[in-house]
Amino acid sequence: MLFGYSFSDLGSILVMQGFSGLSLFSVLLLMALGLAIIFGQMGVINMAHGEFMTIGAYSIYVISKITEQYFPGFMAYYFVVAIIAAFVIAFTVGYFVEFLLIRHLYRRPLDTLLATWGLSLIMQQIFRSVFGGREVSPTLPDWLMGSWAPTPNIDIPINGLFVMLITLVVTAIVILALYKSRWGLKVRATTQNRMMAGAVGINTQKVDRMTFAVGCGVAGIAGAAFTTIASTGPTSGSTYIVDTFLVVVFGGAASLLGTVASAFTISQAQSILTFFMTNAMGKVVTLLAIIVILMLRPEGLFSSKVRK
Incomplete structure (x- = not known):
């Protein structure tokens, strides 16, 4: 017996909470991938990143309602589209936010932080005006419902498995794009030495714009994944922004491997600790542990060597 549970019960709890942590890991990783690309290359502290997740979530909701009302026979297939x-x-x-706002604020981190924070408040108000203040949920396809029970004591939701599959596919695409495509080569060259990249003919402004847009697009996919495990409201994205920045900083800016490792560590710690403690205490203990680690290793789990 431990904490009032038998070892068999503890095993089942750890498996189920671990899988619950994997669902959180999936959303955090998708959010952090986009933010790591933006922050790592451009040094932009995008406080509105969570609102791009909300855009993705509301997109799923709107398409769900349109499909349900006008194309009910397509309900089983709409979610992938x-x-x-x-x-x-x-x-x-x-893309348009970078063109209209962000490009004017490069090398001014405090101004960028304040501007994107203001943008996040504006976007939240737009969501509230268009969709109302109440949380909404899309109608999910039947194949996303139910659970898989590998043992009599363990139930794993099907939607959680699907979210993990989305995360694996998107992560693989992002890694391949960064290391096996011309765009990725330009991104890495700009990250390593912006002045030299410009000198050899790379349009660094265009690279910045595409990078920011791709990061926001990946956050939109995170919003799509989010709709399978929770309802969406105007402030849904803002609840994840602090954890997302924590993932990026803890993993090491511009390090995709660090982002993956950091998202997994934080999500699993929060999921397991919040079961045995209150939700707030679980997050506090996780945060304190991360602070101690960052004091010992300020560059994060995986540092990235960048030429200035």
Whole structure:
């Protein structure tokens, strides 16, 4: 017996809470991937990043309602198409935000932070005006409902498995794009030495704009994944922004491997600790542990060597 539970019960609890942590890990990783690309290359502290997740979530909701009302026979298939639409919509909004606002604030981190924080408040008010203050949820396809029970004591939700699959696919695409494509080569060159990249003919402004838009698009996919495990409200994205920055800083800016490791560590710690403690205490203990580690290793789990 431990904490009042038998070892068999503890095993089942750890498995189920661990899987619950994997669902949180999936959303955090998708959010952090986009933020790591933006922050790592451009040094932009995007406080509105959570709102791009909300854009993706509301996109799923709107497409769900349109499909349900006008194309009910397509309900079993709409979700995959809606995920792509969520990326495209968040990507497009991010592209114009970079062009209209962010590009004027490079090398001014405090101004960027304040401007994107103001942008997040404006976007939240737009969501509230368009969709109302109440939380909404899309109608999910039947194949996303139910659970898988590998043992009589363990139930694993099907939607959680699907979210993990989305995360694996998107993470693989992002890594391949960064290391096996011309765009990724330009991004890495700009990150390593912006002046030299410009000198050899790379349009660094265009690279910045595309990078910011891609990061926002990945956040839109995070919003799509989020709709399978929770309802969406105007402030849904803001509840994840602190944890997302924590993931990026703890993993090491511009390090995709660090982002993955950090998201997994934080999500699992929070999921397991909040079961045995209150939700607030679980997060406090996790945060204190991260602070201690960062004091010993300020560059994060995986540092990235960047030429200034």
